[in-house]
Amino acid sequence: MTKTPAKSWQAIQAEVTRRINTRIWPPGEMLPNEIDLAVEFGCARTTVNRALQALADKGVLERRRKAGTRVALNPVRKVVLSIPIIREEIEQSGAGYGYQLINAQKLPAPPAICDALQTPAGTKAYSVKALHLAGGKPFVFEERWVNILSVPTIQTADLAKMSANEWLVQNAPFSRGTLSFSAIIADEALAKHLTCPVGSALFCLERGTWNGEQSITRARLYYGPGYKMETSI
Amino acid sequence: MTKTPAKSWQAIQAEVTRRINTRIWPPGEMLPNEIDLAVEFGCARTTVNRALQALADKGVLERRRKAGTRVALNPVRKVVLSIPIIREEIEQSGAGYGYQLINAQKLPAPPAICDALQTPAGTKAYSVKALHLAGGKPFVFEERWVNILSVPTIQTADLAKMSANEWLVQNAPFSRGTLSFSAIIADEALAKHLTCPVGSALFCLERGTWNGEQSITRARLYYGPGYKMETSI
DNA sequence: GTCGACTTTATGTCTGCACATAATAATCCA
DNA sequence: TGGATTATTATGTGCAGACATAAAGTCGAC
Numbered sequence: 001m002t003k004t005p006a007k008s009w010q011a012i013q014a015e016v017t018r019r020i021n022t023r024i025w026p027p028g029e030m031l032p033n034e035i036d037l038a039v040e041f042g043c044a045r046t047t048v049n050r051a052l053q054a055l056a057d058k059g060v061l062e063r064r065r066k067a068g069t070r071v072a073l074n075p076v077r078k079v080v081l082s083i084p085i086i087r088e089e090i091e092q093s094g095a096g097y098g099y100q101l102i103n104a105q106k107l108p109a110p111p112a113i114c115d116a117l118q119t120p121a122g123t124k125a126y127s128v129k130a131l132h133l134a135g136g137k138p139f140v141f142e143e144r145w146v147n148i149l150s151v152p153t154i155q156t157a158d159l160a161k162m163s164a165n166e167w168l169v170q171n172a173p174f175s176r177g178t179l180s181f182s183a184i185i186a187d188e189a190l191a192k193h194l195t196c197p198v199g200s201a202l203f204c205l206e207r208g209t210w211n212g213e214q215s216i217t218r219a220r221l222y223y224g225p226g227y228k229m230e231t232s233i
Numbered sequence: 234m235t236k237t238p239a240k241s242w243q244a245i246q247a248e249v250t251r252r253i254n255t256r257i258w259p260p261g262e263m264l265p266n267e268i269d270l271a272v273e274f275g276c277a278r279t280t281v282n283r284a285l286q287a288l289a290d291k292g293v294l295e296r297r298r299k300a301g302t303r304v305a306l307n308p309v310r311k312v313v314l315s316i317p318i319i320r321e322e323i324e325q326s327g328a329g330y331g332y333q334l335i336n337a338q339k340l341p342a343p344p345a346i347c348d349a350l351q352t353p354a355g356t357k358a359y360s361v362k363a364l365h366l367a368g369g370k371p372f373v374f375e376e377r378w379v380n381i382l383s384v385p386t387i388q389t390a391d392l393a394k395m396s397a398n399e400w401l402v403q404n405a406p407f408s409r410g411t412l413s414f415s416a417i418i419a420d421e422a423l424a425k426h427l428t429c430p431v432g433s434a435l436f437c438l439e440r441g442t443w444n445g446e447q448s449i450t451r452a453r454l455y456y457g458p459g460y461k462m463e464t465s466i
Numbered sequence: 467g468t469c470g471a472c473t474t475t476a477t478g479t480c481t482g483c484a485c486a487t488a489a490t491a492a493t494c495c496a
Numbered sequence: 497t498g499g500a501t502t503a504t505t506a507t508g509t510g511c512a513g514a515c516a517t518a519a520a521g522t523c524g525a526c
Binding site: 009043044050 | 478479480481482483487488489490491
């Protein structure tokens with residue numbers, strides 16, 4: 001067996017990845033325990049542990065106490081997706097960022113929203129509609145409901161100057177959230193806001209946030225036609 | 234200052250998260266260095282380091298040598314998205330999984346594909362079209378091109394029995410890949426395959442994989458109307 | 467004053483050791 | 497034989513100490 005001199009845990013990670021990719025350790029294969037690997041690599045077990053844990057986080061390895069470590073049968077299931085901050089995303093593309101508040105008002109929330117916000121049916125919530133512009137053109141249409149039981153102060157915020165998202169980030173902490181991606185047909189209202197044809201396919205990102213058990217907000221971001229959200233593995 | 238007895242790095246992570254959420258450390262705020270935190274928490278610096286690193290990985294903190302650690306201005310940008318294995322996704326929903334090969338043949342690849350596969354324009358590639366069924370109904374339509382310069386053996390694979398994805402996972406290792414999500418209008422061909430109306434909005438996942446500098450495959454998965462890809466933060 | 471070289475500092479990582487924990491394997495007893 | 501108890505084992509985590517490294521700050525030469 002070839003001696004593999006390793007310096008850092010990243011080097012070990014790379015070597016393990018290489019062995020997986022070259023099928024030295026095919027999917028499903030058990031790999032030697034940390035102590036043996038540490039001996040082989042000439043380093044401390046802690047270092048091996050760190051490398052393997054990182055790979056397990058990525059979903060490349062599956063580890064169980066006592067059972068040991070094995071190569072995941074379905075590699076590459078987990079991807080780190082950076083949810084772009086709209087402003088940054090636009091500015092990085094070189095276009096100027098613009099923001100336009102369409103309206104913000106307290107309204108009786110539709111049943112689906114009351115359900116999502118966990119408020120009694122018919123409760124009022126704060127509705128915010130806004131447009132994010134790239135180079136003066138509509139880029140994302142934002143449709144948001146804010147739970148005024150959790151965040152009453154939003155009603156006094158000047159959302160024409162600061163986007164609801166930025167305001168919430170600074171004023172309403174949250175502990176967990178959900179995200180979903182879907183495709184949706186542009187109806188007349190959406191088409192008008194995004195100045196695109198009715199019937200276009202829009203990429204939709206829906207986000208809900210909670211602070212503990214309290215629901216904060218629920219937002220839908222409709223991206224203009226042709227938008228792609230990209231990431232790499 | 235209140236003494237915070239901490240047991241594990243997860244507890245420290247939780248405490249730091251709490252301080253961020255409650256604005257004790259607002260966005261942009263510098264936090265004490267690891268040594269001071271270790272003293273405060275009554276643990277080793279290693280333990281603090283681990284907690285903070287985990288938070289930095291999540292995008293909650295920004296760390297730079299010498300500069301120190303600060304609360305990220307734009308929290309929660311990074312999300313771990315588990316790309317569902319179609320078969321598992323369907324089986325988990327309780328529906329039976331079905332797979333149907335539509336066709337697999339060597340064809341001159343369109344320019345966009347040659348470009349993506351990094352082969353000379355007009356080169357032939359292996360085209361695979363297939364359908365994944367949930368409970369007998371079309372769920373995902375898969376349109377794939379495989380680089381036969383990198384993976385010639387795919388031409389002899391029996392893709393009626395094993396999906397191209399599974400075959401590739403077992404036979405063609407890759408070192409990196411790209412993913413993109415978008416929304417697309419169902420044209421006649423797509424509508425026919427997915428038995429949905431022409432003009433439906435389809436969620437589209439496009440994946441490209443490479444082994445080193447060699448391109449392996451490029452696939453598009455078209456999900457039926459109404460599909461949502463979900464994750465939580 | 468400006469540019470480089472040196473110092474300082476906070477994080478990054480490694481080591482060796484110890485003990486905790488989960489899950490399997492082995493054993494024991496009814 | 498079968499079910500519960502105990503041992504074994506691989507990973508999970510903690511600690512103290514050391515050195516590495518990047519980057520900000522400082523100081524000196526010109």
